[in-house]
Amino acid sequence: MAASGEPAARGVALSKAYGSGDTAVLALDRVDVEIDAGRFTAIMGPSGSGKSTLMHCLAGLDKPTAGEVWVGDTELSRLGDKALTRLRRDRIGFVFQAFNLLPTLTAEENITLPGDIAGRRADGAWLAQVVETLNLADRLRHRPHELSGGQQQRVAVARALAARPQLIFADEPTGNLDSRSGAEVLDFLRRSVDELGQTVVMVTHDPNAASYADLVLFLADGRIVDRLERPTADAVLERMRRFDVRGGRQVTLPAPED
Numbered sequence: 001m002a003a004s005g006e007p008a009a010r011g012v013a014l015s016k017a018y019g020s021g022d023t024a025v026l027a028l029d030r031v032d033v034e035i036d037a038g039r040f041t042a043i044m045g046p047s048g049s050g051k052s053t054l055m056h057c058l059a060g061l062d063k064p065t066a067g068e069v070w071v072g073d074t075e076l077s078r079l080g081d082k083a084l085t086r087l088r089r090d091r092i093g094f095v096f097q098a099f100n101l102l103p104t105l106t107a108e109e110n111i112t113l114p115g116d117i118a119g120r121r122a123d124g125a126w127l128a129q130v131v132e133t134l135n136l137a138d139r140l141r142h143r144p145h146e147l148s149g150g151q152q153q154r155v156a157v158a159r160a161l162a163a164r165p166q167l168i169f170a171d172e173p174t175g176n177l178d179s180r181s182g183a184e185v186l187d188f189l190r191r192s193v194d195e196l197g198q199t200v201v202m203v204t205h206d207p208n209a210a211s212y213a214d215l216v217l218f219l220a221d222g223r224i225v226d227r228l229e230r231p232t233a234d235a236v237l238e239r240m241r242r243f244d245v246r247g248g249r250q251v252t253l254p255a256p257e258d
């Protein structure tokens, strides 16, 4: 885990261009960002603002066109493919909108599968703590189809936590869930930060989901245009109203009078 004070991840002057010439899209435009260790950071912004691109670059799933990505004290562009794969496997956990569980395996087998594939010895005490925190103890022998959507996503969160990664990236983790199950998963992500000391970065469209975070970063047109500490859903909504995107151009609206 990163030493206190050192960011868990960092982007320095990150740019990402797709295509070239007239059709080129600048998905990220010289973004500087620090992800604090032991905190829950949400990334919000209009569709196409660069949220997924930023997350994928920070997680080493995509390469920036310019700039640097640091995970702890490792700069990713200096790593070869093998080392990058190993870093993703050992130091980063992922939770996606689709739970991506294997249907023929039990919840427990799904949770331990990445470690088994990597030939890693499971840390039994840690796993027990993760399972307890996520309230999955009585569901471990169930297969995914015997679990609710919220329970399946909690299994996916447990799988991401199992290797005790330095960072967890969650891309719209509640996108497929009803509001009650969504709240449950967000509550557990929050607890993984508070009780297990994890670092979580979550992309979301939902102001209520963002309110579980310690910090919200707002993206528009490939730039970080605002940040909000200790967000409430209302405050997030109010900030989002200020950023409206028309025809790819960001229009900053005046704050509402009230």
Ligand SMILES: Nc1ncnc2c1ncn2[C@@H]1O[C@H](COP(=O)(O)OP(=O)(O)OP(=O)(O)O)[C@@H](O)[C@H]1O
Pocket: 018, 019, 025, 026, 027, 045, 046, 047, 048, 049, 050, 051, 052, 053, 054
């Ligand atoms: N593989 C790609 N090839 C070309 N353009 C891309 C590619 N991936 C993303 N883009 C473009 O980059 C910009 C940022 O996309 P990105 O997916 O990061 O936005 P987002 O904020 O995550 O959007 P959403 O909320 O809709 O998922 C968009 O204009 C998108 O069309």
